[in-house]
Amino acid sequence: MIHVEGLTKRFADLRRGFVTALDDVSFDVHAGEIFGLLGPNGAGKTTCLRILSTVLQPSAGQAVVAGHDVTEDPAAVRAHIGFMSGNTGIYDRMTAFEMVEYFGRLYGVPEDDLHDRIDRVFETLQMNDIRDLLGSKMSTGMKQKVSIARTIVHDPPVLVFDEPTSGLDVLVARSLLQAIAELREEGKCIIFSTHIMREVEKLCDRIAIVHRGRLLACGNVRELEEQHGEPDMEELFFDLVTKHDESLAARSETAPVEAAS
């Protein structure tokens, strides 16, 4: 469903000069599985997912989502993706129903099915009580529900959740994770990015560890444990990240020598 190969993204930054936010990342995600992107803040997770949602253009590499290339047919990719992140807010001056209806139309849900579909989504997410509430009047949890409803209203085969639980209380986060698990049962292809270890262990079928724009490890929990001989996910993650930083430091020390020779 999702095929990513050699994906790279660079941009200029005022503080750090030229930054490679994503460096030669490759992975595949299939229907009916949840793929976890695990990494510290600023690892490049959001950049990667933004490229998948065609909001950013890759500097190099290829990404195919639901059979459509992100650079060649971005509109088709967007139509087949449900995307939710901390940056996809909801409109203050629209009610929950208007918001979902608007995006349903933009995503091309046929007018005849639209209201049935909205009713069903509102039913599933138990948000009929906030149906006519304006976005500005909603709590964080309510907004998150509207966002999910917006993400799934067009029934996309691919779903991307970028740190969806950040800023949520335990109860709301739990029900959100449940909702995502249910979507997997429907056979969706899901990417789930987070920096919270426990969520990954609980939810994801396969995991990719990203740090400083590089994919350090990829596989299911058991595979990773076996590969790196570390039963505890958190320790494993920490080991990989420190090792990578050390090797980078070593390389930058040898770099001037290379240049001189």
Next chain:
Amino acid sequence: MNWRNVWLITSREIRDQLRDRRTLFMVLVLPLMLYPALTIGMLQMQWLFNEQPRTVVVLGAQNLPEKPSLQLVDGNAFVPGWFDSPEHVKKLKVVTDAPSQPGEEWDEDDLSPERRARILSACRSIQESTEKREKIESEIEKLAGKKDVAAEAARLEAELTAVNEELARDFAALDVQVMIVIPDGFAGQVESLVESGTDDAPPAERVLEVRTVRNVADKKSHVAYSRVKDALAKWKQHITFARLEQADLPKSLVEPFKQLETDVSRSEERAAQVWGLLFPAILVIMCVTGAFHPAVDVAAGEKERGTMETLLICPASRTEIVLGKFNAVGLFSLTTAMLNLVSMGVTAAYVASVRSSGEGVPTSLGALTPPSLTAVVWVVVLSLPLAALFSALCLALATFARSSKEGQYYLTPLLMVTLGLTVFCMSPIAEIDPLTSVLPVVGPSLLLKELLTTGGTLNVLVYAVPVLVTSVGYSALALWWAIDQFKREDVLFREAERFDFRLWMQHLLRDKEPVPSFAEAGFCFVIVMLLYFASSKPFQVFTGAASDPGFELRAMQALMIQQLVVIATPALLMAVMLTSDPVKTLRLRWPKWQYLVAAPVLAVCLRPVVLTLMSSLSGWFFKAPPDRFAEQLEAMTSGNVELWIVLLAIAVAPGICEEITFRGFILSGFNHSHRPALAIVLSSLVFGLIHVVPAQVFHAFLLGLVIGTLAIRSRSLWPCILFHVASNGSQVLYGQAVEKSIDSRWLDPFVTYTEVVATNGELTRAAEFTWTTLVIATAISAAILYWLVMRRFHTEQASRSLEPTTPPGDVKSLDAASVG
């Protein structure tokens, strides 16, 4: 393009804006409230700031004639008969030095006797000072032309300055606006002139002088004086008439004719003048204001509230999103403008009707007739491209902003520029002509002014076509820009980081790229423009007036210095400081030999074509430049300077310096994102703008397009320099050859001469290229240009096949450096 998406976004944005109280207030409530509120406010201000009575001191009042028919002052006021309206008498309070009658009662707002005495004594000293001043001035005049009186003259000058100082200080210290001094024996002379019967006293030969003292720089004094002057004139005329009557002479002796006025304007026409002045201004300003807030809200506001990405990930394309938002903003802009016009029109008409039907002074306007239906239709038609232009511009600027606050900062300059243009269009000298009709904002604004005031005669309606075509073109350009902004990642995802000047400078100097950025190129142009502006005064001082001897040579020297210091230096410095590869930036590589041959040939062949084009445009499209400019131009080509100096200053220096800046630094910067066509057009535009005079701007723009193409194709500056030198050089040689065609006849095969009368009345020779010359020159130029453009595909294809291997390598090595 999915129009359903555009419509969905448009309708959402409209609904969203209608739910926003701030927008509703700005767009709907404010226009309806503003004009009535302003009118009420202005009426109240009128009451608040009623003109206060001013004080006039009359010295020598005892010399005034006492005969009732000749009386000037009555008590502490002028005699009402000398004023147009009795109201005006009250505006002037008179203080005289006539001894007050014992037992006379003083009104409470009158001066106390002590204060009166103080004022009068101060006025007497002022009177003495004025006499002293006159004496010194006459002495200075006597000295003029004499030798060896420098010391004496200096002493007198110093004295004069002292007296002037004293006068100004004393008058300012007094709360008196005008002072009148009546000379001794005035009453006697006037009365003897007028008295009939007693012929024993012959009319005096001496003309007595009545002096008035006032301060022109003081507004109050100026207004009071203008009233006093009118009164004195009437009084004088009365005396004259009385004298004539006494001598049995007709009045026509001093008044050969009476002036009568007939006004043929109809009330609609007078109203049209008002509408013609107000409507275009209000329309333009309100189109901006109406677009301003919704644009900030739908673009920057969307970023600020974190919903931008939600919209970007939906299947609607960026173009559809921008179009949707543009429609909504445009609608609000249009609505605001229309509501403002209606509200202002209704208020103005109402106020005019109240004032003209009421008692008191009739207004000069009379009742304001509403504008005709055709006028209203024109307002609507012209408001469409205006609203579209401003909506697209506001949207593009607001998209660049990270927050609403930032958006307002970016849009304020747009508002200021528009206000400036509006003020320009309101001035009576601004009339529509072929040139102004194709300018953005100015064109529609002037056309509307003309249509409203003249009612749409045929010679005005002709301009509707260019105005509408160019306005739609400008709107489309602005919209394209907005869409382009929306497609840029660095614009959409600009991070809201705190601005740190030190960090920014570090970034500029550390993260150099081989070629400058777009912004750096723009900055270079701004610097050049500012230096050009700042240097105009020193250069003017240096060259002196066009009539001064040696002007031509100094002008040539000034041109060369200006080229080096103002044009070339900033670009050279910036290329060295801000880029990692100044040689690549300034295109200092050696090109293929074909370009070095093609460039000068093209320049020389284009010369007749361009000259013919420019002369066919001058007069009707481009008005003649100011006389001063023509004088200087003539002085420069007059042949008083040796030819090689002229060629050096007009051909070689600009050829090198302007090319370094415009085809070197600026074109490289504009081409940063590899859009050569856009880069060429923009660099030509700034190259044109530096030439100030409209015709020159257009001329430079055209040549800039050609040289820009040459620069991009050959990837070298040398052909550009050759072209520029050959182009300017051939113009100089041509100009000189025409001037001296009698002794140099090399031009004869190419041109035909005609005798024309120049503006100064002299007979001069004008040359026109023959058809064969033009056809051959056009053909060769076209062939070379075709070759240039076709080469584009070859080079582009070649570079494209190379692209995957070279650029990533470059960036990789940079990355490795920055990671460490």
